[in-house]
Amino acid sequence: MGTSLTLLPLFGGPGKLCEISVLCYNRLDMDTDYQIFSQIIDMSYRQEEGISKKPTIQTYPIPPQMWVRTYGDEGIEKAHEDGDGKALTFVYAQQLKKLRIPDNASSQNKAIKAFVDALPDDVPIILMWH
Numbered sequence: 233m234g235t236s237l238t239l240l241p242l243f244g245g246p247g248k249l250c251e252i253s254v255l256c257y258n259r260l261d262m263d264t265d266y267q268i269f270s271q272i273i274d275m276s277y278r279q280e281e282g283i284s285k286k287p288t289i290q291t292y293p294i295p296p297q298m299w300v301r302t303y304g305d306e307g308i309e310k311a312h313e314d315g316d317g318k319a320l321t322f323v324y325a326q327q328l329k330k331l332r333i334p335d336n337a338s339s340q341n342k343a344i345k346a347f348v349d350a351l352p353d354d355v356p357i358i359l360m361w362h
Contacts, residue, residue, distance in 0.1 A: 235269055237262045239344065240302065240358040241325070241351060249322070249356055253299045255308070256358060260347065263338040271331055272323075272359065289330060291321040291359060300358055315362035326353035 240256035242248040262268070266275055270283045272291060294300065294312070300320055301310050313319055325348055333345045348357070 235266070235275075236264055236362050237269060237272075238360040238362070239328075239348070240300065240360055242322075242356045242358065245352075245354050246324075246356055249295055249298065252297050253301060253310070255301045257303065259302060260344045261340075262344055263340050265334070265337055265341055267334050268331065268337065268341060273361070289323060289327050291323050293319045293321055294358060300360075302360070311360070314360060318361075320358055320360065322356045322358045324353060325351040325355040325357055328357055329353075 239260040239262065241258050241260070242254055242256065243258070248254055266283050269275060271288050273287055275283055296319075299310050299312055301308050303309075311320065328348050331345060331348070333342055351357075
């Protein structure tokens with residue numbers, strides 16, 4: 233399975249993290265780019281040049297009671313884990329604004345970074361790896 237990332241911003245601020253079920257209606261599907269992803273998760277097993285050996289952006293597990301709902305092919309889908317069976321994680325927009333986008337990144341990834349940069353710092357962003 234390839235590594236793909238969808239960002240799910242939680243509008244309404246950090247208080248949304250206390251809810252039992254949140255609907256993430258905004259989906260920001262990033263193009264696969266290991267130079268970007270290695271800043272968020274450990275990808276030290278990859279040997280490509282430019283891949284960080286350690287993530288530089290701290291992520292946090294979503295609260296154990298929280299379920300994330302998104303619109304999928306079969307209607308609304310509910311998840312607490314990613315495609316690998318690991319608990320979903322999140323970062324605040326303030327942290328994700330530190331993400332370095334390479335010059336040769338796709339225009340989609342550059343646009344997503346611009347979107348994140350425009351968010352208030354306290355917006356939680358759930359990371360959906362698949």
